Amino acid sequence: MTDLPPPSRVKMGLVIDLDTCVGCHACAVACKEWNAGGFSAPLTDEQPYGKDPTGVWFNRVHSFEVAATDFATPATDPGAARDALTQSTSALTSTSTPPRACGSRDSIAAELAQPAMTLPALTLHFPRSCLHCEEPACVTVCPTGASYKRAQDGIVLVDEAKCIGCKLCSWACPYGAREYSELEGVMKKCTLCIDRIYNENLAEAEREPACVQACPTRARHFGDLGDPESKVSRLVAARGGVDLMPELGYKPVNQYLPPRPRRAGAATQPADVRHADAPDASAETLDAAALPPVLRWLDRVLSR
Amino acid sequence: MHPAFSVIVFTTLSGAGYGLVVWLAAWILGAALAPLTRLQTLSAGGDATLTLLTALLLAAVALTAIGLLSSLFHLGKPLRAWRAFSQWRTSWLSREGMVAVATWLPALGLAALMTTAVGGGDTDIARLLTWAPPLAAALLVLSLLTVVCTAMIYASLKPIPAWRHRLVVPGYLVLSLQTGLALLAAALAVALATAGPSAGHGTIHYLAAAVALLSIVAVLLKLAYWRDIDIAGLPASRGSAVGLPGREVSVFERPHTQGNYLTREMGFVVARKHARTLRVIAMLLFGAAPVLGAVLAWMFPAAVPGVMPLTAVAALLGGGCSSPRRGTWSRCTTDIGATVAGATGLIGYLIG
Numbered sequence: 001m002t003d004l005p006p007p008s009r010v011k012m013g014l015v016i017d018l019d020t021c022v023g024c025h026a027c028a029v030a031c032k033e034w035n036a037g038g039f040s041a042p043l044t045d046e047q048p049y050g051k052d053p054t055g056v057w058f059n060r061v062h063s064f065e066v067a068a069t070d071f072a073t074p075a076t077d078p079g080a081a082r083d084a085l086t087q088s089t090s091a092l093t094s095t096s097t098p099p100r101a102c103g104s105r106d107s108i109a110a111e112l113a114q115p116a117m118t119l120p121a122l123t124l125h126f127p128r129s130c131l132h133c134e135e136p137a138c139v140t141v142c143p144t145g146a147s148y149k150r151a152q153d154g155i156v157l158v159d160e161a162k163c164i165g166c167k168l169c170s171w172a173c174p175y176g177a178r179e180y181s182e183l184e185g186v187m188k189k190c191t192l193c194i195d196r197i198y199n200e201n202l203a204e205a206e207r208e209p210a211c212v213q214a215c216p217t218r219a220r221h222f223g224d225l226g227d228p229e230s231k232v233s234r235l236v237a238a239r240g241g242v243d244l245m246p247e248l249g250y251k252p253v254n255q256y257l258p259p260r261p262r263r264a265g266a267a268t269q270p271a272d273v274r275h276a277d278a279p280d281a282s283a284e285t286l287d288a289a290a291l292p293p294v295l296r297w298l299d300r301v302l303s304r
Numbered sequence: 305m306h307p308a309f310s311v312i313v314f315t316t317l318s319g320a321g322y323g324l325v326v327w328l329a330a331w332i333l334g335a336a337l338a339p340l341t342r343l344q345t346l347s348a349g350g351d352a353t354l355t356l357l358t359a360l361l362l363a364a365v366a367l368t369a370i371g372l373l374s375s376l377f378h379l380g381k382p383l384r385a386w387r388a389f390s391q392w393r394t395s396w397l398s399r400e401g402m403v404a405v406a407t408w409l410p411a412l413g414l415a416a417l418m419t420t421a422v423g424g425g426d427t428d429i430a431r432l433l434t435w436a437p438p439l440a441a442a443l444l445v446l447s448l449l450t451v452v453c454t455a456m457i458y459a460s461l462k463p464i465p466a467w468r469h470r471l472v473v474p475g476y477l478v479l480s481l482q483t484g485l486a487l488l489a490a491a492l493a494v495a496l497a498t499a500g501p502s503a504g505h506g507t508i509h510y511l512a513a514a515v516a517l518l519s520i521v522a523v524l525l526k527l528a529y530w531r532d533i534d535i536a537g538l539p540a541s542r543g544s545a546v547g548l549p550g551r552e553v554s555v556f557e558r559p560h561t562q563g564n565y566l567t568r569e570m571g572f573v574v575a576r577k578h579a580r581t582l583r584v585i586a587m588l589l590f591g592a593a594p595v596l597g598a599v600l601a602w603m604f605p606a607a608v609p610g611v612m613p614l615t616a617v618a619a620l621l622g623g624g625c626s627s628p629r630r631g632t633w634s635r636c637t638t639d640i641g642a643t644v645a646g647a648t649g650l651i652g653y654l655i656g
Contacts, residue, residue, distance in 0.1 A: 003393055004394075018546075028559075060559035060560065064553045065554050066548060066551050066552070066553050067553075069552070124553070128559065137461070137462065140394040141396070141461075142394075142395055143389075143390070143391050143397040143398035143401065144387035145390055145391050162387055163381065164381045164384045164385055164387060166379055166380075166388070167569065168395075170565070170566075170569065171464065172461055174463035174540070179565040179566060181380075182565075185379075186381065187380075243547075244544070244546070244547055245540040245544050247540055247544065249462070256546075256547035
């Protein structure tokens with residue numbers, strides 16, 4: 001039924017860390033392999049060894065170049081702005097603020113009040129798959145009821161027995177999550193590995209989507225985003241996770257963690273601090289009493 | 305698809321078909337609400353008019369049926385198409401299917417009543433006169449609703465600026481009424497030509513003028529629509545699409561090495577490249593041709609049976625050329641590198 005179910009308490013989804021993703025495509029390949037069997041199988045591959053292979057993928061990884069900017073606000077991870085690597089950046093500002101272990105979303109207003117900082121260019125690797133939105137247009141436009149959102153956990157799926165392949169859902173989705181399989185005549189999309197996450201034949205630790213398991217940099221996380229105490233929700237709160245294109249109003253459940261601000265390279269800093277790109281030596285303290293005797297003697301000798 | 309020829313055929317044919325139904329329903333409504341003798345205005349006897357009306361109504365239903373059936377060709381699983389009627393609560397596509405088929409019921413009912421009234425007795429004619437007003441009114445409303453539902457399938461999609469425009473629904477209605485009237489004028493011109501060299505030419509002149517008027521309205525509407533979508537921005541920025549609103553993002557590496565459904569379905573390369581030409585052709589066909597046809601009809605009455613059908617064909621082709629599914633994607637490709645078809649900034653990167 002393409003009526004949306006009442007909002008569920010449980011909102012299963014992914015959290016994708018754009019800071020640690022290196023664009024290796026392990027998630028894309030793992031997804032493709034897992035879905036050779038199971039709920040949405042087979043993921044179509046046409047002419048895989050031929051001249052012009054084409055196929056359906058649920059998860060695709062883009063790479064972008066993000067231009068440098070003189071940003072008026074950090075607008076990104078409030079916690080990361082306080083780590084040791086960016087001490088030199090804060091040294092450029094007229095006011096210094098004490099470091100904090102981690103920020104929270106409530107401190108964004110405080111962040112926005114900080115003076116300007118330069119955000120250097122960066123390479124952004126961007127995995128894109130279905131965001132399992134809370135108000136998915138792909139579900140309501142479906143004329144047959146094949147596209148549905150599960151009431152118990154909010155996962156959006158395609159019932160391939162009902163789908164007529166009219167492709168309207170792929171036009172309704174602004175995230176490009178839906179692909180049509182010419183061979184099978186139905187629409188395909190990320191299933192959030194519904195055949196893994198509740199699968200009693202798998203070990204408890206493996207009951208997560210294939211893409212999350214495969215990621216070598218732990219850039220993908222899976223959990224209940226409707227539970228504020230879950231691991232993923234806390235991660236989102238700590239890192240300032242965002243919706244993609246929230247202005248469209250589909251309320252995506254998957255969250256993306258923005259890259260932490262990079263320290264600008266030496267060439268982009270003013271000349272007077274160029275020689276001191278390491279944390280200011282005078283800020284470090286040495287507790288001589290905690291050192292082994294030999295080093296204590298060495299420190300005494302070298303300090304003369 | 306890319307773009308689905310069958311969907312364009314469907315939109316044009318069934319749009320014209322439902323437009324024709326609207327005019328026929330209006331004609332029947334007007335005639336039935338007046339004394340019976342008014343039905344005899346167009347030809348020698350009322351029977352001939354009723355036969356003509358019945359034939360036209362059935363032809364219109366057939367046109368819409370052909371249109372709907374042809375749209376099944378774009379489906380992956382056409383045999384399951386019956387399921388598409390089930391989600392009328394949420395889906396405009398489903399609603400369109402229901403209303404489209406519902407329109408056939410009063411149409412077929414009227415056709416049956418008119419057939420029995422031909423050469424029939426007073427009771428048959430009385431029954432026709434009793435039932436014609438409500439059936440024709442229902443027919444009128446349902447046909448218009450069908451066209452509105454068809455337009456809403458596109459207009460309801462938020463991410464696509466060219467479809468999410470306030471002129472899309474009016475555009476569908478105007479083009480449907482215009483092509484429907486053009487078909488009616490053509491059919492009447494041919495039918496009356498067989499009745500005699502001078503029969504009913506006055507009426508055809510006025511119909512041709514009405515088609516020309518609707519064509520001018522259609523042209524103005526389309527020009528305003530094209531101007532708007534050419535300058536319109538996208539509903540979301542590229543930076544917002546990757547979670548970094550305000551940042552300038554450009555493609556470094558695409559997520560695919562080969563073409564796939566997204567690049568084939570949503571990159572209307574030919575239409576983009578020739579957008580201007582397609583628009584000009586469309587305007588000549590559905591704008592200039594009907595006006596020219598009207599002028600010719602007034603100046604050369606004898607040519608009317610030839611001119612009106614040509615005008616109708618031109619209007620249909622022009623409507624197809626300018627259908628929102630083709631030829632209007634002239635969104636400049638410079639800054640994104642691809643037209644954003646379905647997914648504002650996001651899918652555009654695939655092609656970028």
